[in-house]
Amino acid sequence: MANFIDDANKKALEIMQNAQPTLVGMGVAKDVVPGMHKKLIMHAGPPITWEKMSGPLRGAVIGGLIYEGLAANPEEAEKLAASGEIEFDPCHHHQAVGPMAGVVTASMPVFIIENKAYGNFAYCTMNEGLGNVLRFGAYGEDVIKHLKWMEKTLYPVMKQTLEIYGPVDLKSMIAQAAQMGDEVHNRNKAATSLFIREIA
Structure with a gap:
């Protein structure tokens, strides 16, 4: 059993190390993200129901419903979210990632990343910046x-x-940004600068 686990871990590490994440374009979530539809809200983390969502995630869902035009105000959004009409599903079930309590909804623009080594794709929304987001x-x-x-x-x-x-080689950009002080998560100053230089 130990050998099986070791072999599986080595294989997983090999796949990660060989990956070639490449930014190949952008699209609207409903057009490019697998399984996306108007009444689906994708979220970070594991599967969860409206009743068990944290306050920030509920807030993001409310905002997402208003943004999509499915609700006119927070009260309508809360009622709709609790009605069962809206499907909630983890981003990773759809080859996507969601930031913190953020959500992905049908009309949101997303980056399209292709792993050139294995041919799989991933999707993520644009960073909103700081402040009220x-x-x-x-x-x-x-x-x-x-x-x-x-x-x-x-x-x-x-x-x-x-x-x-495009396309933009993200692996080399991430490596360079890390050498410049970014941890490429909360601190993205170097990565942002490198990205702007790449596409300017």
Whole structure:
């Protein structure tokens, strides 16, 4: 049994080390993420029901429903979320990742990453920045307005830019950013600078 586990761990490590994550483009979640539909909200972490969600995750769901136009206000969003009409599913069930308490909804733009070594794909939303953001459970008018700006203004420019200057080798960029002081999670200053230089 020990040999079986050791062999499996070695194989998993080999796959991770050989991976070649490459940013190949952008798309809208409903068009590119497997299984995405208008009434699906993907979230970080394991499967969970509305009743058991933390406050920040509930806030993100409320914001997501308002952003999608499925609810006009927080009260409507809470009622809809509790009604059973909305499907909740972990991001990793759909080859995607979600930040903190953030969610992925159908209209959100996502980065498309291809693993050139194995041919699999992954998807993630754009970083909202700091302050009042959906990934912290905020859902005020300013948050929704910013998400709409990202969808309608930032996304088309980013998509076109990547079509012109892509693909982007993320593995080498991550390695370089780590050498520059980033841990490529909460601190992304170096990675952001490298990315802008790559596509500028």
